[in-house]
Amino acid sequence: MEWQPEQQPIASLTQLLRDSLSGHDAKAQRNAEKMLQHVKGASPDFNNYLVWIATTSTNPTSLSAENYFAARSAAAIMLKNNVRTGWEKIAEPSKVYVKATIVLGLQDATLQIRNFAGNVITEIVRVGGILGWPQILPELVGMASSQSSPAIIDGAMGALFKICEDNKRALDKQYQSQRPLDFLLPELLRFTSNPTAKVRSRALASINVFLNEPIASTCRAQIDNILPRFVALASDPDDEVRRYVCRAFALLADGIPNVLLPHMQGIVAYTLTQQRDLQNSELALDAAEFFFEASSTPILRDALRPYIAEIIPVLLDSMVYDEDDQARLEGDADDADEEDEAKDIKPVFADAKQKGSLAVSSDGVAKTNGQAHESVNGYAYEDDLSDGEIEDDDAYGADPEDEWNLRKCSAASLDSLATHNGAPVFEITLPWLQENLQHQDWQNREAAVLALGAIGPGCIDTVQQHLPQLIPYLLTLLDDHQPVVRQITCWALGRFAGWAAHLAGDGKIQMFQPIMDGILQRMLDKNKKVQESAASAFATLEEAANIELMPYCAVIVQQFVRCFDQYKDKNMFILYDCVQTLAEHAGPALAQPELVKLLMPALITRWSKVQDQSREMFPLLECLSYVATALQENIAPFAKPFFERCIRIIHQNLQEGFTANEEEYLDPPDKDFLVTSLDLLSAIIQSLSEQQAVALTSASEPNMLELLTYCMRDPNNDVRQSAYALLGDSAIYIFPLLAPHLPPILELVIAQLDLSQGISADPETGYRVINNACWSCGEISMRASPQMLEPFIPRLLQKLGAILTATNVPQSLNENSAIAIGRLGISSHAALALHLASIAPPFLSVMRNVQWTDEKGHAFKGFVHIVLDAPEKMEACLLDFFSAMAGAPGVVLTGMGSEGPAEGFERALGTYKGMVGQGWDAFLGNLPAEQQQALRGLYRF
Structure with missing residues (x-):
């Protein structure tokens, strides 16, 4: 019943x-x-x-x-x-x-x-699971196919779409030689012919779910059936249906671009028509997405080239604010004196630092705390947030200027087309720029500046001949009566900062200095959004100019100090970024006593206002880390309160997290407070003299090294990453204090070197932690006595060896483990010599890819000590060893002196020459002639 x-x-x-x-x-x-x-x-x-x-x-x-x-x-x-x-x-x-x-x-x-x-x-x-309710899909299809009420059909189609959206992978999965999508896809295609527009659009929306990357294998197999339906629906009378057709073309441009090639002329014409429909901004945006995706895809990029004269004018017109936005933006007032409300300040998040000379990704990009500085009024189409930056959160409300829209999509498409087509794009754009840059309507002026900023860097070779006329005019727009024009002009000038910074002689004076001065002045605009855009643009300028900024540090710091005095809470975050980026790229110039006297009181004033529990503490602590590194010993008069507060913040957060017996976390502490405090402690220890650093650390209450051990056990990868960075710095700069704590610390290092630690949940950050553990192990090995390390050598070698030979980890991790093993050989070579036959081949293979630095020199100094203890165990890779010696740059060997491997290399060559005897010259003959010559030129043997 x-x-x-x-x-x-x-x-x-x-x-x-x-x-x-x-x-x-x-x-x-x-x-x-x-x-x-x-x-x-x-x-x-x-x-x-x-x-x-x-x-x-x-x-x-x-x-x-x-x-x-x-x-x-x-x-x-x-x-x-x-x-x-x-x-x-x-x-x-x-x-x-x-x-x-x-x-x-x-x-x-x-x-x-x-x-x-x-x-x-x-x-x-x-x-x-799909098999847990196998009849639901046929039942929903049946309801949607019925001739019953529109409500039932709507309910069924809505449920089908939700199931597709939430179960994409499961529907494309094979169950006993069948896939649910094999049944569902033909039905969805059938629904695209339904006389009801809402059914057609829902069916298209459901199909599009499976065209998002990764594209469903069923859709790839059935693309010849899918594409004709999209083409047929391109002329549908319903706006919503055409939206999903446009979206499908954009998805295919990204995922299966080759299927669009035979239809490019028709698709371009169609999407241009839809994008011109500015009365329907959502339809226009979905159409514009096609050009963004296609211009970013090599195979379609070439296919678009014949149509750029048709595409670019539509993109340009789409970059002009519509009437609703114009009305909203014209209401912007001078608000620099108004205090920010808490809801206006979005949350910030901190990232840990990667240590060691090999802290780079496979593409050579340093995995430290680099910044992304796209202005909110640019098009910022990549969400590449980094430390101290603001992350969108729906709970804080959405600023319309932060949203991806038709204007930004069109600008991003123009940027991509310019980057890959160069001069023809600029030539098509130039008449429009000339007409609109001096237009009486501010929205046209603003769009022209956006277009110039979008297009310029991509075809700079063509644009630069016009910049001596364009840049001065842009500078006049920094005084435009409309804040939004001043705002976009800051962004556009920032886009040309790299070009201007590296001009020679008079070019730099005529171009770079006015750009820098103009943006600096707008940092004190009476409108907060202009301030923010100017500060963001200046951070971009700092990165682009790099050391070229050093002669201008006095002027820059003076303006930053004025900003500290006038900025309200929200813009203070981007100001920290400006100071941090200046310290990173022009650091030595900041150490001038007169600049220290200017900058540090401003930072300390803000430091005194920010509460320990405030999330503003994260970007402030990170900023101070870079400043301390830049100032070096000049940070000493200010170091004690910074150091003590970091200790207090770490202790407070650890106390909040631990249970009474301090064995496990009750609630994890806020990792951002721990990460940024640990990083500032590292920066201070690096910057002070050993005597000053030892005195400061010795006086810490609670003891810094005891707190460090807790952070090394933290469940959060970012916290452990920064903790191991501080451990390595402590080994370098305050080893006498670290030495008594080594036994428990090395136990933690050994546990962290296990490749399973933190990898499964978050491989990227997990590998970074292990990387820093390798680096800190190497730094400890450089200074610890054999007696300190002896109890731990077997386990350290086992863990480092596993990393060295692992094939499924980032190359940088293999390299850091090799350096750690080599450094371990400096004091513990006798213990490692027992395993030389198994260590040497992978060590030499991995080190072949490592650039010659002091760290590589230290590693080979230790390795050659191991070799000299058991030279007979190098038979399998002796030529590789000689090849490594031949590749050592003389300037590195000479510069490192007794700290480097030169003396050991000479001893090793002499040892093997004696072992080989009369066949020595013949043996060396197995090396390329240039390597033989290098060995004889570098070493005496």
């Missing part, structure tokens, strides 16, 4: 569900939520009642129609949550009833209930 509800539970349950949504009576809401949880645990039929209430439109209670509808909505939401968190615990008869009943909700007259029912169905499929 089918389950039937009882009247009394329905009445009480609907009242509780209604009260659970009570926004005006918090007490009633809490009581209702508490009672619902009690009933959930006590009644095995609880989910049956929820689905019955959610799908029953006839009100069986005394509640008003409005309150009963609220109860139905609450029932559906609670049912979805119960499915998500405990579907496997629900009794089978109840599962059967829920599945059979929730489908009825798709037939409800109200859209909201149909959507709720679709959400529950999707959640059941997601947690229970």
Whole structure:
């Protein structure tokens, strides 16, 4: 007998569900939520009642129609949550009833209930698997194919779309030689011919789910059936259908571009027509996305070239603010004196630092704390956030200028086309620029500046001949009466800063200095958004100019100090970035006493205002880390309060996280406070003299090294990464203090060197932690006595050797482990010599790819000590060893002196010459002639 509800539970349950949504009576809401949880645990039929209430439109209670509808909505939401968190615990008869009943909700007259029912169905499929409810797809297809009411068809199509969206991989997975998508895709294609526009658009939206990367294998196999339907629907009278067609072309341009090649002329014409429909901004944006994707894809980029004269004018016109945006932006006022509200300041997040000379990715990009400085008024189409930067969070509200829109998409497409086509793009654009840069309407001037900034760097060889006329005019727009024009002009000038910074002689005076001065002046604009754009542009300029900024540091610091005095909280974050970037790229110039006297009081004033618990502390601490590194010993008068506060912050956060017995975390501490505090401690220790650093660390309360051991055990990868960076710096600069703590510290290092540590959940940050552990191990090995290291050598070698020979880790990790092994040989070569035959081949193979630096020199100094202890074990790779010696640059060998491997190399060559005897010259003859010559030129043997 089918389950039937009882009247009394329905009445009480609907009242509780209604009260659970009570926004005006918090007490009633809490009581209702508490009672619902009690009933959930006590009644095995609880989910049956929820689905019955959610799908029953006839009100069986005394509640008003409005309150009963609220109860139905609450029932559906609670049912979805119960499915998500405990579907496997629900009794089978109840599962059967829920599945059979929730489908009825798709037939409800109200859209909201149909959507709720679709959400529950999707959640059941997601947690229970496709095979857990195999009949649902045919049932939904049948409902959508019926001649019944529009509500039923709409409910079914909505549920199908949700299932596709949440179960993309599962639907394309093979189950006993069949894929669910093999059944569903032809049905969705059939629905694209439905006479109802909403059915067609929902079907297209569902198909597009599977065209997102990674593209479903079923779609790849069926693309010849899919593409003709898209082409046929390109002329659909419904805007929403055409939107999804445009989106499909953009997805295919990214995922399967070659299928579009035969149709490029028609697709270009079609998407241009849709993009011109500025009355429908969403349709225009989806059309513009095609040009963005196609211009970024090599095979389509060439195919677009014949049409750029048609494409570019449409992109340019699409970059002009529409009437709604114009009205919004014209209301911007001078607000620099107004305090920021908390809701206007988005959260910031900190990243840990990577240590060692090999801290780079495979593409050579240093994995440290580089910044991304796209202005919010540019097009910033890559979300490349880094330390101290602001991350969007819906809870903080969306600024329209931060959103991806038609204007930004068009600018990004123009940038890409210019980068890959050069002069022809600029030649097409130039007349439009000349017309609009001096246009009487500010929105046209603004769009022209955006276009020039987008196009210029990509075809700089062509543009630069016009820049002596264009740059001065841009500089005049820094005084435009419209803040948004000043804002975009800062961004555009920042885009040309790299070109101007590296001009020679008078060129730099005429171009770079005015750009730098102009942006600096706008950093004190009376409008906060202009301030932000100028500061962001100046950070871009700093990175582009690099050491070229050093002669101008006095002027720059003076302006930064004024900004510290005037900026409100929000823009203070980007100002920290400006100071940090200046310290990073022009650091030595900041160490001048007069600049220290200017900059440090401004930073200390802000330091005194920021509370320990404020998230502003993250970018401030990071900024101070770079400043301390730049100032070196000049940071000494200010170091103590910085150091002590970092110790306090670390201690407070660790205390909040640990249980009473301090063995495990109750709640993880805020990793950002720990990361930035650890990084500033590292910077201070590096910058001071050994005597000063030892004195400061010795006086720390609690003891810094004891806190460090807790951070080395932290469950968060970023915290451990910074902790191992501080460990290595402590080994370099305050080893006498570190030595007594070595036994427990080395135990932690050995545990961290296990490749399974933190890798499965987050490989990228997990490998960075192990990298820093390798580096710190090498630094400790450089200074520790054999007696200190002896108990740990076997396990250290085992772990480092496993990393050295691992084939599934980043190359930089292999290299850092090799350097650590070599450095370990400086003091513990006798113990390592026992394993030389197995160490040497992978060590030499890996080190072949490492650039010659002092670290590589130290590693070979230790390695040659190992070799000299057991020279007979090098037979399998002796020529490789000689080749490595021949490749050592003389300037490195000479510069390192006794700290380097030169003396050891000479001894090793002499040893092997004696062992080989009369066949020595013949043996060396196995090396290339240039290597033989290098050996004889570099070493005496």
